[in-house]
Amino acid sequence: MAPTPSGFLHLGNVFSFVLTATLARRCGASILLRIDDMDQQRVRPEYVQDIFDTLHFLEIPWEEGPRTPEDLKREWSQLHREALYQQALEALKAGDKLFACDCSRSRLQHTGGVYDGHCLHRQLPWDAPDVCWRINTATPLSLDMRTAKGVLSATLPAEQRYFVVRKKDGHAAYQLASVIDDDYFGVDLIVRGEDLWDSTLAQLYLAQLAGMDCFGDTTFYHHTLLMETPDKKLSKSEGATAVRYLRQQGKTKADVFAAIAGMLGIREHAADWQTLGGLLLDHYPVLRQPVPTQY
Template sequence: MLCRFAPSPNGHLHLGHAFSALVNADAARAAGGRFLLRIEDIDIARSRPEFEAGILEDLRWLEILPDETPRRQSRHVRLYAAALARLEAAGLAYPAFESRAEIARAVIARDIAAPWPRDPDGMPLYPFPRTALSDKERARRRSEGAPFVLRLDMDRAVAEVGGDLSWQEAQGDPLGPPASVMATPAAWGDVVLARRDAPASYHLAVVMDDAEQAISHVIRGADLFHATAVHRLLQALLGLSPPIYHHHRLIRGADGRKLSKSAGAPSLSALRAEGLLPGDIRRCLDLPAGGSTSYPASRT
């Protein structure tokens, strides 16, 4: 069993990160497997070495250091480029040139007639059909240096894999019996696969990294449950073996919202400075001290 914790070094870890890291480490060790760390530093502008050092210090303090040298996304850009090239060559990815402002205006205009569809995260679907520009025109604009993002042609991609898509979701806890979950990637529309400032989107990078590291169990927050449909589609398109998934409960603040760096969630380093011990963190998160994988599913 191989599990991984994959934080971005763009801020300090908080209790939500601690929960995910501990659940992954506990599951790997309970199964006699390995716990890996992946540093998702593909956003070079926001990634900082002091935050990466802080991640390692927090894991050391929690007594769950990874079993291998951490993998850094920034060292594997060629891997993502090769996957993008395959999708483009198959006609499944295309450059799109609309700015965020143009997209927002188009969505507002369409909302006047009827509510424009939203993805499972509540964001409006991309409102421009691929046929709005010919492939020849897209190639011309691209060759002239016009800014663009690469999007997945969802209709073609779904047609390419054919039939029903599903993934295996461990029930109850990360080592629980898996059950089949139907994947509906079309609900996400033509998702972005790469931008000028990011050589791969989360969707693409995560499936390539998990495959390269031979991750057997992807254990992550429930907020990524629906996105697994896109990941399962990309795995099918790229010939990657899917792992077993488990989407754990989220850790929320007093306001009921998921803890986040942007909302100023207290960092683990701050809690450590206040005198808390690793056992206190486990108790706060309703995690057993012995590293068992059984944990309450109801608390959010």
């Protein structure tokens, strides 16, 4: 669950869960439940509890990771791995691969939301107030993404150039924490939505720059998204697609899986996640379309 449990889970989350569980079973892999909770100001207990409630309600299994919110705090929280994040940041800084940046959100809005490297050569102090750390992506790298369809070659998109690895609050940013966590837990199959394609490329760039070869050997599966409207993806909310709302309306797990199948145009009945997962992988052509070989 990335980057923060900041809302109630919706049908799109369940769709991703089902794909993950199905792929794991077919690969003989274990499923790791990872909840990114570094941004403690946005984490709310009811959202964390909702993750466990939803997985139990739908009977979707996982083998590794926390079993309860208390277990998350006690053993699995990202806060327990903060020393690893800081160690990685210091290594990147020592290798002259980072720079400090004090650009405001308003300035980024003036550049269309794409960072232009404004602070790359300003040599701002690392510990100055309101400074984040960005990775120097000026050197182009050829990125090889392993997928079920084979290895795809790509380059870092403009939107991900000079991405943030340490936030202004001093904590590791999502891209760095995610790569470190995957390496720490030995993750070698990652299932995520196609909207995170750019993030995957940023993480592959970071891993290559940091010499984390194991991450480069990871297989990625980017799936299509469930859409609220043709141009709007589902969001975490208490709306009609939130599993919590559906449960309050008396819907069963079979109703939830049927709703997902219906949104994808699948007419076959799916009473459980195993059946839905099989339909998704075997009969839904959009999921079998290869992602672009160049980006």
